Amino acid sequence: xxxxxxxxxxxxxxxxxxxxxxxxxxxxxxxxxxxxxxxxxxxxxxxxxxxxxxxxxxxxxxxxxxxxxxxxxxxxxxxxxxxxxxxxxxxxxxxxxx
Numbered sequence: 001x002x003x004x005x006x007x008x009x010x011x012x013x014x015x016x017x018x019x020x021x022x023x024x025x026x027x028x029x030x031x032x033x034x035x036x037x038x039x040x041x042x043x044x045x046x047x048x049x050x051x052x053x054x055x056x057x058x059x060x061x062x063x064x065x066x067x068x069x070x071x072x073x074x075x076x077x078x079x080x081x082x083x084x085x086x087x088x089x090x091x092x093x094x095x096x097x098x
Contacts, residue, residue, distance in 0.1 A: 015028070016028070043064050043065070043066055044066075044070070044074050045085070045088070045089075046063075046064055047060050047064050047066055047070075047071055047074045048074050048077075048078055048085040048089060049089055050063065050064075051071070051074065051075050051078055052078065052085075052086070052089060057071050057072070057075075
């Protein structure tokens with residue numbers, strides 16, 4: 001069993017799936033997270049996108065302000081994680097193509 005699985009986390013993800021607009025996401029995430037937490041998550045997604053597109057750690061660090069240790073963690077997830085970054089990045093790319 002995944003160490004993250006719990007009824008509380010399932011409920012959180014169900015709540016996120018009810019959000020229908022970016023405005024609703026802002027409202028929910030600004031209430032549930034700190035601004036820094038939201039920025040960190042967005043920064044990791046940007047780093048994942050850059051790494052998938054072939055950028056090196058130096059460029060990613062300069063562009064995002066992230067430490068190379070955090071970039072390395074994102075890169076490790078891209079290579080050995082559950083595929084979550086790839087899933088959303090692929091979907092965002094398809095959405096951008098429309």
